Amino acid sequence: EVQLLESGGGLVQPGGSLRLSCAASGFTFSIYAMSWVRQAPGKGLEWVSGISGSGGSTYYVGSVKGRCTISRDNSKNTLYLQMNSLRAEDTAVYYCAKDLGSDGHAPLDYWGQGTLVTVSS
């Protein structure tokens, strides 16, 4: 059974940093691309970042480029999102999601339950 368990969310002041983690199990982690998708309170889904199965290719939405870094440790079956210079508009539930394929272009077939990031003073 595929399981994705996010952690690392919390309350952070504007300008601060957080590192989100996503522990994966139930599938061969290194084969599949992974993504982070966020959802602000009461709003829709927004894709944030993706990474290929090997980790060699990374992708970001424009609003987080230069502030966020996606990475993965295939030996630990774990996905990360390092978020710096956080802003109020980054407040959201952050979901980890598995790609159906390896290149980052496929649909997202499994999602974690999400971790809440709140940026506020």
Next chain:
Amino acid sequence: SYVLTQPPSVSVAPGKTARITCGGNNIGSKSVHWYQQKPGQAPVLVIYYDSDRPSGIPERFSGSNSGNTATLTISRVEAGDEADYYCQVWDSSSDRSFGGGTKLTVL
């Protein structure tokens, strides 16, 4: 960026057919995926590559895509289908894009 337009809400009586649209410039040339999200839960993939259904998704869910509109169709709607539905595509200019979401209300 590639913009996807969904109606904010759709209402349907139980047992009837719901159609949720997703508009985009020449969307028929792209692959469209659909997600269902119930309150307080993570999204679930219900249709991918326009019309394929993941295992475990009822046959009542189907999809089509042509021209400037993709459509998610839910036949014989049940109370349990009440949820938010999002369309999504991959585009070279904006990577993954989601539509704004449609709230399906079962009357």
